[in-house]
Structures are given as structure tokens and as C-alpha cells.
């Protein structure tokens with residue numbers, strides 16, 4: 239007996255394209271999804287990543303949303319900048335950025351520190367991005383979403399605003 243689930247890649251018979259959000263079909267007996275606008279995406283059953291073959295971009299799925307997995311500090315900084323921009327145009331002010339722990343090494347050299355050589359943790363030694371204090375997320379073992387999502391913004395009055403609400407590709 240053939241298990242019909244095995245004929246499709248790990249994300250099933252169709253997915254939403256991470257770029258344009260159109261529903262796109264899987265090619266049976268392959269790990270590939272094909273978007274008419276963006277070409278082929280390949281699901282990696284080992285890592286659970288979806289890879290855009292043309293650009294090499296990786297995506298992971300969390301609760302029905304794709305999250306781009308960053309390999310360059312510039313691209314995650316850009317994504318955070320876009321989210322801050324949208325928050326601002328909606329009339330809110332961000333008070334903190336919480337970045338996924340897995341990006342710590344990638345972004346830490348880019349964070350602003352007003353007094354980098356002081357070891358006592360006064361306010362001035364807090365790492366900042368775009369002027370906002372930065373925290374790193376809990377370990378994914380404690381909160382599994384942090385294996386996949388990239389960052390949270392905390393806005394006044396302290397309610398965390400979770401990206402995908404501020405998706406870059408819409």
C-alpha cells in the first residue's frame with residue numbers, strides 16, 4: 239500500500255509561496271514546490287527548511303507563516319528596520335528588540351554599545367540597534383518558536399509585537 243503522504247514533500251501537497259504568498263503546488267515524488275513567478279523551492283526533510291533554489295534563501299515554517307533564515311547581519315537588520323518603520327507609521331513606538339538567540343554571533347558586532355569596555359552593566363553598556371535596547375531570546379528548548387522566528391518588537395505599553403504581522407514580503 240502506498241502512503242499518499244509520502245508522495246509529497248514534507249510540507250504537503252501545496253504551500254504558500256514565501257515571496258508572493260500564492261498557493262503553489264508540490265511536484266509529486268520530488269521535494270520541490272513550483273511558483274509560477276518565483277520558480278522552484280525545495281523542502282529539505284532533514285532540516286525542515288524550504289530553500290529557494292534561485293536565491294539560496296532559506297525559510298522555516300511556524301504556525302502557518304514562513305520565516306526567512308538569515309545568514310547576513312544586513313538582511314536581518316533590514317527586516318527589523320522595516321518592522322520598526324511599520325510600527326511607527328501605525329503610531330506606535332518600539333521600546334525593545336528581542337532577537338533570536340541563534341543570531342547572536344551574526345549581529346553582535348553590529349550592535350551599538352556606547353561604553354563597550356565597561357564590564358559593569360550600567361544602562362550605557364546595553365547593546366542597541368537603531369537606538370533601541372536589544373535582548374536575545376530564550377533558548378528554543380524553552381520556547382520552540384525561537385528556533386524559527388527571527389525577532390520580536392516590544393512596543394509601548396510593553397506588549398510584544400511578533401513578526402509575521404510585519405512581513406517584509408506582502
Ligand SMILES: [Zn+2]
Nearest residue numbers: 255258273276
Ligand atoms: Zn511566488
